[in-house]
Amino acid sequence: MTLKAEREAIATALTDAGLRGWAWVPEAPVAPCAIVQPGSPYLSTEDEPFGSYKTRHLVSILAPVGTNEKVTDDLDALIETAMGALNVVEVSEPFGLTVNTAQYLAVNLTISGSVTF
Numbered sequence: 001m002t003l004k005a006e007r008e009a010i011a012t013a014l015t016d017a018g019l020r021g022w023a024w025v026p027e028a029p030v031a032p033c034a035i036v037q038p039g040s041p042y043l044s045t046e047d048e049p050f051g052s053y054k055t056r057h058l059v060s061i062l063a064p065v066g067t068n069e070k071v072t073d074d075l076d077a078l079i080e081t082a083m084g085a086l087n088v089v090e091v092s093e094p095f096g097l098t099v100n101t102a103q104y105l106a107v108n109l110t111i112s113g114s115v116t117f
Helices: 003-018 068-085
Strands: 033-044 052-060 089-091 095-099 104-117
Touching: 003 033, 003 052, 003 068, 003 104, 033 104, 052 068, 052 095, 068 089, 068 104
Parallel strands: none
Antiparallel strands: 033 052, 052 104, 089 104, 095 104
16 A cells, blocks of 8 residues: 555545545645644554554544534544544644634544555
8 A cells, every 4th residue: 555545545434434534634624624644753664574664644633613612522523433433543632723714623643554665
């Protein structure tokens, strides 16, 4: 699997679970959505056989705008949806993310995978 194919597979798994997944950073995302990006480290040989690499992707989940209580509940539900669809290693604390002029409550999920070249 290529890096692009793995990124697209993550976005597709999220979309299939009911959360719009993007395999790239969209110019104008509409929440709720999940944006798949390279994580850190992006590639690692740790515990992998020759020619294979462990991958890490960062999936930013954006909750739709609303009241504090509603947005918090929505974000929890979106996290649960993503965790049911992906191999999630960790979830960050919620933070404010500004995209264009809109402010969203968001979290970053770290996803682990592997590729072979």
